[in-house]
Amino acid sequence: MNPFFGSVFWLLVTLGVLVTFHEFGHYWVARRCGVKVLRFSVGFGRAVWKRVGRDGTEYQVAMIPLGGYVKMLDAREGEVDPALRPVEFTGKSVWKRIAIVVAGPGFNLIFAVAALWLMFMLGRPDAAPVVTATPGSLAATAGIQSGDRLLRVDGEPVDTMSDAMDDIATALLGREPLPLVVRGRDGSQRDVLLPLQQLPAGRSIDKYFDALGLKLAPPPAIAATVMPGQPAAQAGMRSGDTLLAVNGKPVADFNAFAEAVAGAAVKSPRLDVTVRRGEQTLHLPVVARYESLEGQPARWSVGIGSVPAQSAMRRYGPVRALGAALGSTWDTTRQTFTMIGKMVTGQASTSNLSGVIGIAQVANQSAQMGLPWFLNFLALVSLSLAILNLLPIPILDGGHLLYYLIELVKGSPVSERTQMIGQYIGLVLLFTLMGLAFYNDIHRTLLS
Template structure:
């Protein structure tokens, strides 16, 4: 499946699951509150599939998959049969209307907790936060050295690369100095400070990450495996040998070793490889071969395998997984509100907003990494939908909740004129947000 079609497919899966769950919340609570549901629609526009249920509700999947709706019996939309007035939405007590409207975001929140819970039980494959710093980057100026293991960031312990980058990405929005505790190759613990305050304002997190230069450390320059009959084995190299240099040029890590082999073998396939074995230094002459492996373009090979990157799978039992799920939900909720607050105050750039294109790309990437990663992605998007829908913007659930809270306080419904004006304002705000997110997606695509 190509990247484009994969992105489209997983976007449809994501929207289909989350929109259905959100609208089911409205539907389920409306039915429990005695409101007649006329239509349950996943998507907008013309129906591509529909079914009339025994309860008289029309269930449909519509052509435009960017949302959905539950249409209830509503006196504001026309005459209501006197026999059905007891099932009409606006005639219900205000607390029931609040419950019906809040149910959509509430079900998204429930979905978030369940998705995180399943992810923690299945086990999310990850890697240890062993890092390096790009040359002349902020991380390098802070003192990050190759092979440093991050222990905590801003006082929060981190055990995986994903956890570490989650904290860093959030901190980049505020651009304040970020304390870092690391443990080096020598076993010593060091306290560092990432100078995020030196980053220029008005850029998105992706640009900031590039300037920060904090990266996963490549595997060390150790011959983890040496294939029998291949050049390295024929020259006397063994598994576990540490590679010190190629033709007199020092080797920092396994990635650097691979680049040096390609660069030096072009001049001569006979390479002088210095290794360390059992405390002794040895010199080997290895004749590299020009070969194509597994259908890939040909290159110089020696038959040496890299060490595996240290894994750090996050996996818990059912009870611990639920505790972790609730913690992850709370943490991401506070982060999301914090990001929104920073955008409103101008502390963080609106370039960090992503639209449907960005969601599609991340959906495809997370699905390709396995079910636990896709569950985490669904949880985060579901949480974002819950928070977005609770914003006090007319046309969103939060806008309707605002009207009903005003009704509770003043003792009478908001006037028809106020609601119409609010609808126009809400649509304008919503289209502005959608346009800005879409612009950011296109801008990132053009820069990538």
């Protein structure tokens, strides 16, 4: 699928599922609190399908699939028949109104835990946290060596590259020294301190990662497989040969070898590849080919494969998977609030905010990586929606919750005038955040 249309499709799937689940939370709790629900809509705008249920609720699917809404019987929106006052929203106790408001974010939280639970039972393919450092980078200066395996990040054990990068990303936002425990290729363990305090303030997380220079280690410079009939095989290369140089230019790893082949073959496909076989150093005359292998885009190659990357997969039974899901949900919630706090105080740049475009791109990428990765993505977005909606911003669920908490303290509802002013303030704040996130998405897209 074309990346653009793929991004749009998976964005619609993501928002359709998560926002509908959010609104279903409001609907379900409202019904149990005795409030009459007039309409439950999946999407906005003109209805393309609708029916009225036995309960009198109008269920519909609308043309614009970017969310949904629940319309309840509410005296603030017009006159209410006296006979229906017992099932009207504002006539319910403040605790019931709080329960109805909290239900939306609550259902998003439940969805996040459920998605992670299923993901851990299926198993999410990942890479082992074996890393390298870009020469001259912060990580290289701190002592990270190619082939080091991360064991602990800030005291927490890590099993996969994704877990390690999540913890490092949180630390980068704080720009404080980050202790690591690593195991080198020789099996020895050592402590490494990343001096993140040296990073300049106010940069995006992408810029921080570039400056840190910590990456997944590339495969070693070894011809793990030699394809029959391909240039390397015709030149006499064997599986297990160590790749030393291309046209006299040394190569440090398999990626560097592939880049050296591509760079040299543009000038002349006749290459001198130096390999080590046992105690021998051999010079092999390899004639590179520009072709597509296994459905990949055409490129210069000699027909060899690398050592498979070390894989790591967290797959658990139902009980342990639930514990892992709850733990992951807690960690992500803590990291999200940490990031919000740092942006509010100016310690982290608002350029880290992402909007619809960023979500669409990541949705497409995660969907292409398989169901477990897409479930993980859905869980993260669902949790973000829950947290965002609970922020005390008028017009969001958190704003309504704030009004009801004030009502509990003062013993009477917040005045309509105050609520109206809050709605305008909330709209300004919300559109400001959306505009900033949209600007960040466009800026990142143009620079990529």
